[in-house]
Amino acid sequence: MLSVVESIYTQHSDFRFPGGVAKALVLSMDDGPVQDRRLVELLDCYGIRGTFHLNSGRLGQPGYVAPEEIGSLYAGHEVSTHSVSHPYLDSLSRAELVTEVGDDRAALSRILGRDVRGHAYPFGACNATVIEILDELGITYARTVDQTRDFRLPDNLLAWDPSCHHSAAGELADTFLALPDSNPALFFIYGHSWELDSGEPTNSWAYMENLAHKLGGRSDIWYATAIEVADSIGAMPRTFDA
Numbered sequence: 001m002l003s004v005v006e007s008i009y010t011q012h013s014d015f016r017f018p019g020g021v022a023k024a025l026v027l028s029m030d031d032g033p034v035q036d037r038r039l040v041e042l043l044d045c046y047g048i049r050g051t052f053h054l055n056s057g058r059l060g061q062p063g064y065v066a067p068e069e070i071g072s073l074y075a076g077h078e079v080s081t082h083s084v085s086h087p088y089l090d091s092l093s094r095a096e097l098v099t100e101v102g103d104d105r106a107a108l109s110r111i112l113g114r115d116v117r118g119h120a121y122p123f124g125a126c127n128a129t130v131i132e133i134l135d136e137l138g139i140t141y142a143r144t145v146d147q148t149r150d151f152r153l154p155d156n157l158l159a160w161d162p163s164c165h166h167s168a169a170g171e172l173a174d175t176f177l178a179l180p181d182s183n184p185a186l187f188f189i190y191g192h193s194w195e196l197d198s199g200e201p202t203n204s205w206a207y208m209e210n211l212a213h214k215l216g217g218r219s220d221i222w223y224a225t226a227i228e229v230a231d232s233i234g235a236m237p238r239t240f241d242a
């Protein structure tokens with residue numbers, strides 16, 4: 001039943017991302033605030049692609065991007081689900097879970113005219129029931145907020161832990177760039193563009209631009225969205241945990 005989500009993807013040292021590169025970078029940003037407009041512009045300058053997790057119930061509300069702009073705003077990036085209204089999913093009934101995630105997916109897919117298959121857990125909250133429902137809904141991957149502080153490929157795409165929050169990415173960037181190409185490595189950064197308004201040393205627009213400048217425009221990195229990485233991993237031969 002849960003064979004897919006319980007499967008263990010081994011760290012195939014010979015696995016390579018599309019284009020034959022060993023490294024991939026994903027920026028996974030939540031909530032769809034209006035600050036995404038500035039972030040997309042910045043990422044586009046450096047050839048970095050983002051995954052943007054949106055709450056369809058908040059689109060068009062003050063401080064959030066509007067439904068009519070998301071197709072053009074996020075062109076070249078990924079739009080993914082984040083639930084309709086941003087509740088703690090681990091506090092909901094099964095029926096409520098289907099509504100929150102299924103309706104968000106349907107609304108975003110309808111607006112964009114293409115199937116939206118990814119998810120980021122609001123507040124990072126999930127449990128076995130949530131994961132089971134997402135699997136039944138056909139969600140391909142779901143991102144947590146538990147930071148691994150490393151660059152491993154995920155064991156479980158429906159409990160996909162990021163490398164770190166964007167405020168910690170500066171610390172890890174040099175390590176990622178210096179890794180040899182002998183093993184696949186994924187730098188999976190999550191965060192929120194609205195946080196960059198804080199102006200703190202590791203949470204400002206200047207900080208994000210420095211990070212993008214450092215990580216962008218390299219031939220040894222695949223600049224991917226989360227769904228692209230999930231699909232590439234999903235196509236990899238699997239070894240199931242006995």
Ligand SMILES: [Zn+2]
Pocket residue numbers: 030031082086121122123
């Ligand atoms: Zn959120």
